[in-house]
Amino acid sequence: MAEAHQAVAFQFTVTPDGIDLQLCHEALRQIYLSALHSWKKRFIRFKNGVMTGVYPGSPSGLIVVVGGYMTYAKYAKIDPSLGLVTKMATHLPIRKCITEDNQRIVGGMLIGTGVWAIIIFIMRNILKSLLSWHGWMHSAHGSVSMKTKIWLVLVKLFSGPKPMLYSFQSSLPHLPVPPVNHTMKRYLESVRPLMDDEQYKRMEGLAKDFEKNLGPKLQWYLKLKAFWASNYVSDWWEEYIYLRGRGPIMVNSNYYAMDFLYVFPTHLQAARAGNAIHAIMLYRRKLDRAQIKPLMVQNTIPLCSSQYERMFNTTRAPGVEEDTIQHVNESKHIVVFHKGRFFKVWMFYDGRLLLPREIEQQMERILADASKPQTGEEKLAALTAGDRVPWAKARSEFFSRGKNKQSLDAVEKAAFFVTLDDTEQRYEPDNPVQSLDIYAKSLLHGKCYDRWFDKSFNLIVFKNGTMGLNAEHTWADAPIVGHLWEHVLSMDPLKLGYAEDGHCKGKPHPSLPGPQRLQWDISDECQSVINSSLKLATDIADDVDMHIFPFNNFGKGLIKKCRTSPDGFIQLALQLAHFRDKNKFCLTYEASMTRLFREGRTETVRSCTIQTCDFVRAMMDEKQTKEERLRLLKLATEKHQELYRLAMTGKGIDRHLFCLYVVSKYLGVDSPFLKEVLSEPWRLSTSQTPLQQVDLFDLKKHPEYATSGGGFGPVADDGYGVSYIILGEDLINFHISSKRSSSETDSHRFGSHIKQAMLDILDLFDLNKKVAN
Known part of the structure; x- marks a missing residue:
């Protein structure tokens, strides 16, 4: 049973003898402990600020x-x-x-x-x-x-x-601005395999004209910005790619992360939520104290940590023309959604963080609550799933005063959002394809009204104890959320654990105040907006075609024996699979990171290259010899690694072109070249989900603790979105998305092409016996 809890510090009555004060010692004690907790956090932040400032x-x-x-x-x-x-x-x-x-x-x-x-x-x-x-990136593999x-x-x-989490921030170099002529040369090289001679000659003319005339002027402004700003890309990237987008962020921007593939720690929904929420709050405490070790390449070269700052207590607030990121320094509660009701749950009591069994106790109270949703409450969150302008106007008109404002503040200022889902999801060995596909779609969009898509992330716990995340993309990229998720998955069954009956370890609190039901007053006009947003969101969700499959024929271990980069190997397989699927090549996006620089985010690796296309044609030509195919494969993977290094070291082309375009808009000048470049669709969008904290998972001893990874929605109407995670030596999980409405795509068909392409490429190395073993 959920109940509102109000702590009254004192009561008073007027008597003939004067005012009689009746102090409530428990309430005063809680106020004292709360103040003590706040001052401790302030002191820790001050101390960490000093330590980081002098590092x-x-x-x-x-x-x-x-x-x-x-x-x-x-x-x-x-x-x-x-x-x-x-x-x-x-x-x-x-x-x-x-x-x-x-x-x-x-x-x-x-x-x-x-x-x-x-x-x-x-x-x-x-x-x-x-x-x-x-220069260290150019060392041959295995030699320094x-x-x-x-x-x-x-x-x-x-x-x-x-070093602490933010110790290296002031020592990281600024992202350099590449020369215009270098960007033009490499852009033309990237589109050459996708154009016939006439199309290429026309594009070459546009590029040369831009390089000679408008380009140098735009470049001057960009260099001026790079001189003053910490990063010449990141603020514009956040604003124009994310915050100014007026379409739905559900599916189009938000992404998801899955639970373990084979392990089910408990069947109790409340217990799984208890451990997961406690682990997340422990991570937030470490984050507040900057005690998370900064990620370092080769345990030496630091990566930028700025994206961690807005992981918690953050929401994307809608605006008519542009959204804003709202972040508060302190939040002591979460908001939980269950069967159309919203509950505010305090995470602290007696001046300490609630223990897993106490959080489970709160979840049990919510699950046992038999009250019905208030009018309009059940599908309220659909506003966050639809277009941004109607949501912004509704927020201003219907949620700017009274109980609606108070309840919305509770949601938006919560540490994060939790959904106790009333469906059951998990990987089923007897039905592997359909079970994983439905599971992924549930995490990506759910019912379109049971996740608050504006929050930095949603924790979703299903009825059978399986769980996952849905994350908003503006504030950070997937590796940041992945770092948190790795911590949660490693803490949950191994360190926190469960009792024999499936409950969290420990005992319920005898006097813990219950969750507080949020109150809403949803008018008929507001309900009309909610229903419109829900219809649009449902159409988007129904159009998503997901296919998730574990590829366990071989993994990183065998690919390394081919003396080939695992990522390059997979990217070649994707190109071969795509050609077999559509009988043509397409502009391909592979996400890379620029976190070697201060406030770096991502860069694009254009992985469909001349060398890649030559290799794919050789694979499609039955007359080609295995030796020639291997030679072309080596050239293609070397080119891919070169492009990846250039992207990581600030010499990519797409963020540079994007910023040149933004400057041109500020100056009010049109560039036919930039306009055409920025409108080209990415019909194959790919991303590798890295396993960053490998020390947390010993997959050799415990292969059952492999995670399913995560994925995202399709980027183009007639294209594919592919996410993959390399787990241990023998497993690669693929997440494929497309749109059912496109006659050109089919996620399951593309998945079968990927499987066959992986096997066909491996077959070039004569390692069939090892695959069988």
């Missing part, structure tokens, strides 16, 4: 340097400040107290502090210069040059000890 130095280093100078000045009987303290003392009221010894001590303190600051400044800039070199070894040692030397 790679430290306060202890300041004490050593200043103490050394003060001692030296006192016993050597010299004034390190060269009379500066004396001159300052003549203008201060304390000049009578400044003795000769004191002058030396104060002088040592001032000079020591200055030397310490200079040392930090020098170390930080040396580290920044070191991190600007990316002497130059790279020396560079790695220097990076470690100047990185300082025990």
